[in-house]
Amino acid sequence: MTGEELGRDEENTAVAGPVDADGSAEIGELIGRLSGDDDLDRETRGRLLGRLARLLGQSARKAGAAGVARGKWLTDLLVAAAPHIPIRDLETLRAHHHGLIGEELADSVVRVASNGTTAVGAAGGALAAVEFVAPPLLLTAPAQLAAETLVIAAIEVKMIAELHAVYQVRVDGTGTARGAAFLTSWARQRGVNPLESGSLTSALGSAAKSALRKRLLKTLGRSMSTMGPFLTGAAAGAALNRAATKKLAEHVRKDLRGGADPIKPLPGGYPSVGPADKP
Numbered sequence: 001m002t003g004e005e006l007g008r009d010e011e012n013t014a015v016a017g018p019v020d021a022d023g024s025a026e027i028g029e030l031i032g033r034l035s036g037d038d039d040l041d042r043e044t045r046g047r048l049l050g051r052l053a054r055l056l057g058q059s060a061r062k063a064g065a066a067g068v069a070r071g072k073w074l075t076d077l078l079v080a081a082a083p084h085i086p087i088r089d090l091e092t093l094r095a096h097h098h099g100l101i102g103e104e105l106a107d108s109v110v111r112v113a114s115n116g117t118t119a120v121g122a123a124g125g126a127l128a129a130v131e132f133v134a135p136p137l138l139l140t141a142p143a144q145l146a147a148e149t150l151v152i153a154a155i156e157v158k159m160i161a162e163l164h165a166v167y168q169v170r171v172d173g174t175g176t177a178r179g180a181a182f183l184t185s186w187a188r189q190r191g192v193n194p195l196e197s198g199s200l201t202s203a204l205g206s207a208a209k210s211a212l213r214k215r216l217l218k219t220l221g222r223s224m225s226t227m228g229p230f231l232t233g234a235a236a237g238a239a240l241n242r243a244a245t246k247k248l249a250e251h252v253r254k255d256l257r258g259g260a261d262p263i264k265p266l267p268g269g270y271p272s273v274g275p276a277d278k279p
Contacts, residue, residue, distance in 0.1 A: 023055045024080055030055070032084030034120070035154035037096070037112055046123045049147050056150075057143035071213040071220075074146060078153055078216060079204065082179045085158050090165045106166045110249040113159035117152050117241035121223075149220045156245055157186045160252055164192060167256040180204050187211040189248055191255030219244075 030052045034045065056077075063073040094101065097108045161182045164171055171178050171192050181192050183204065188211055204212065222240050 023058060024077075027052065027055050027059065027077065028081040028084040031081040031150055031154050032086060034151040035116070035158050036086045037116070040119075042119070042123055045119060049120070049123055049144070049151070052147040052151070053143040056146045060143060060146070068142075071217045074149065074216045074220070075209055075213045077146075078150055078212070079183065079209075081150065081154060082157070082183060083175070085154050085161075087158055087161045088165070090168065093162055093165060102166075106163055106253060109159060109162050109166060110246065110253075113155055113249070114242045114245045116155045117245045118238045120148055120151050120155070121238040121241040145220055145223045148223045149216060152219055152223070152241060152245075153186065153216060156248055157182050159245070159249060160185050160191075163249065163252055163256060167253075169256050180208070183212055184208045185252065186248075187215040189215075189251045191252050 030048055034040075034048055034052070040048070059077070060068050060073060067073045088096065093105060093109065097105055100108055161171075161178075164182075169191065171181050173181075185192050187208070222244060
């Protein structure tokens with residue numbers, strides 16, 4: 001295996017339900033591309049974020065103001081986009097990071113993720129500057145913030161999943177169950193406990209979704225910094241994203257090294273981790 005997409009398996013194409021025909025498929029694909037390690041230039045990243053923001057604007061109108069305000073809309077979008085997040089196994093990670101192993105490989109994975117969220121903040125801030133000097137485009141600001149928030153979340157979920165691979169902490173089960181596990185790990189900023197036994201589930205329960213929603217809204221609040229006037233938003237967004245990604249990585253790496261108790265299943269739906277599968 002040279003890599004995988006989070007949440008995919010033989011029976012499921014998404015963590016939660018089939019992709020509909022209202023643009024969700026393209027939204028997921030854009031989030032996946034923006035969360036990957038491709039060396040996108042600033043212009044391309046900005047263009048993809050702009051396209052994502054337009055699609056999210058259309059999606060938000062269909063979701064309604066109440067759903068958007070409570071964060072349920074963002075949560076459902078991230079869960080649906082999870083299968084498109086490109087995750088690499090240990091062998092592929094080592095190949096992509098010039099043969100590094102152990103802590104050095106983990107450092108490199110975190111550095112790439114930090115660079116990714118930094119670039120998203122910078123691109124979002126630059127786009128915000130253009131929008132603020134063109135009043136009719138102010139209406140797109142909320143969708144732009146949602147786009148930035150979802151991509152940041154996807155990059156960090158990818159980082160967490162790959163850190164588990166680096167530290168050889170196996171999270172087995174179906175692709176959807178693993179996807180739910182890593183989404184919960186991101187929401188709670190903790191590593192996954194590989195020793196918990198119990199039945200596997202392919203969907204997030206109410207407690208896990210609540211934690212995910214709170215984390216997304218917190219990230220959305222951080223993204224507000226990119227809406228500063230002109231390029232000050234770009235600088236602020238880039239700096240805040242880099243710091244937050246590094247802090248998240250520190251928490252998760254501490255768990256994966258065994259320095260703290262990893263997260264345990266939440267009531268009503270956090271998927272437990274079963275015995276290791278044969279590769």
